[in-house]
Amino acid sequence: MSDRETPRRRVPGPARPPRPRGAAPRRPGPGARPARRPSGGRRPPAKPALRLGSPRPRLRLVGLALALVLTAFTVRLLQVQAVDASTYSAKAEQNRYVAHTLTAERGGITDRNGVALAVSEDAYDITADPKMFDSEQLKISDGPEQAAALLAPILGQDQEALVNKLRPANKQSRYARLASRQTPQVWKQIKDLKAAFVKKGTTNVVAGVFADPSSQRVYPNKELAAGILGWVNSEGRGGGGIEQQLDKQLSGKDGKIRYAQSGGREVPTAGSTETPAVPGSDVELTIDRDIQWAAQNAISEQVKKSKADRGYVIVQDTATGQILAMANSPGFDPNDLSQADSAAMGNAALQDAYEPGSTAKVMSMAAVLEENAATPLTHVVVPNRLHRGDRLFQDDVDHATWYLTLNGVLAKSSNIGTILATGQLGKTQRAANDTLYSYLRQFGIGRYTGLGFPGETPGILAPAAKWSTSQQYTIPFGQGFSINAMQAASVYSTIANGGVRVAPTLVRGTKGADGRFAPAPKPKTTRVVSEKTAKTVAQMLESVVDDEQGTGVKARIPGYRVAGKTGTANRVDPATGRYHGYTSSFAGFAPADKPRVTVYCAIQNATSGSYFGGQICGPVYKQVMEFALKTMQVPPTGAKAAALPVSYQP
Secondary structure (H helix, E strand, O other): OOOOOOOOOOOOOOOOOOOOOOOOOOOOOOOOOOOOOOOOOOOOOOOOOOOOOOOHHHHHHHHHHHHHHHHHHHHHHHHHHHHOHHHHHHHHHHHHEEEEEEOOOOOOEEOOOOOEEEEEEEEEEEEEOHHHHOHHHHOOOOHHHHHHHHHHHHHOOOHHHHHHHHOOOOOOOOOEEEEEEEOHHHHHHHHHHHHHHHHHOOOOOOOOEEEEEEEEEEOOOOOOOHHHHOEEOOOOOEEEHHHHHOHHHHHOEOEEEEEEEEOOEEOHHHOEEEEOOEOOOEEEEOOOHHHHHHHHHHHHHHHHHHOOOEEEEEEEEOOOOEEEEEEEEOOOOOOOHHHOOHHHOOOHHHHOOEOOHHHHHHHHHHHHHHOOOOOOOOEEEEOOEEEEOOEEEEOOOOOOOEEEEHHHHHHOOOHHHHHHHHHHHOOOHHHHHHHHHHHHHHOOOOOOOOOOOOOOOOOEOOOHHHOOOOHHHHHHHOOOOEEOHHHHHHHHHHHHOOOEEEOOEOEEEEEOOOOOEEEOOOOOEEEOOOHHHHHHHHHHHHHHHHOOOOOOHHHOOOOOOOEEEEEEEEEEOOOOOOEEEEEEEEEEEEOOOOOOEEEEEEEEOOOOOOOOHHHHOHHHHHHHHHHHHHHOOOOOOOOOOOOOOOEOOO
């Protein structure tokens, strides 16, 4: 026993009686102490005790792992809430909030009397939330295909294209525009389709289809003035005509709305921000719908009767330059461009460049009078043929030598007489060319009219120094240069307006969202010839219509003095670039002594009946001019015509 151990104390128990000698050993019973082994015997080897490992290393390992995990969470939390907080906040906002454009209502277009020519009606942009078509939402794998099959016939679109929109490459996209500017009836069909799924209790494959209020363009008069108005494309932008030219004013300014959404629906309690759309301005044109109708009806009938390629009529207020009508045939219906001929979708009266023919002689005569090279009574001997340069010139008809006055040269539309008269504009032919060129430019030839109309052509007029040998003699009678119909009408309005050219206008003004009318800027004016010259030319133009020898007798209007001029020019075929067919025309104004209205008509390549301008365009001029004078309530002046002589006796 070591000195550190404490001896155990025995507690005395009850005394046991002595066992008799020789008695048998007691049998152990319950609680009996085991018998001692003999001192000399071997003790059996003891079993080794089971010892458990220390828990501390495990605890340290677990603690270290937890510390690393918590550290990672802490670092990530700091990154999200501190370092990249703004980035993740923006992503969250992007996923939670959606923004839509609020399309501004397009301004209307009216005629000068406020009659609607183009209006905007309620429509819907059909949209979708692609997220609502994935397999997780619908619990089916072909949701976009099923939806597209149902929507394609309603929207009139390709089924595969719809599938691509409903299953975009960007899996996070929450917005897709399926169709623009659909009628309320189309949206009602889709709503009925959605309601049918809800009623059946089956998977609603079109639940993610919605509608944004929009508008569509409607032209209540269909083809009427379509060449002027143009059309609006599928994106809501002007695709031609006034719709394109004044698109910025008409379209206004789109607004935006941004709101929280869940499942494709707005969350009302989350708030929203909205920038209201600013509606476009209304545009008031100078045209008169009734006069436009009369012009379009007259030219359409004549083009059809003559089996011509096309034709145009322009009606202009001689004093203000305002265009009262600009009609083209054939035309198109801007309400249904799918049925329109692309060749007829422009405004041919401004876009076609062609050689005017004899209607251009009025400029030559004005130059001769203004330069005092001759008077209306000057005698002009007109042979059957005239050799000039490298060509032999003739008139439209074979004739013996004519003895005409300068007035008669214009009345009988003599090419030869015009060449002889304009030859007096200078001491040399080159000087005469320069003088004539300057007058043509002042009349607006080779220049844009000032309308700023999309696709307008300025025509072609080469500088005098570049005129070929033949052009020196053909340009005076209207061949060798080209114009558009508006330029031709403007020439006659200049004469009717006392020699002052007023740039033509199509727009009277605009009315903004505040209801205030803003008139269009005043047109540019240019003095071309003197008032005396203009009055004299007007008297000469009366002989074309009133005198029996004139070429425009079919344009007579009972009770009115009419000034006019016929034209029949060789026509350049745009397809081949060679002369083929004719351009037939008639231009004039009335009343001749107190002009109010100018009318110009041209028909391209008439193939049935006569092709002479006086024969096929003279009646159109008469029909349209009569209607315009009545509509504008212009009374006859009652004065007698000057009746200038056409010929003389040698």
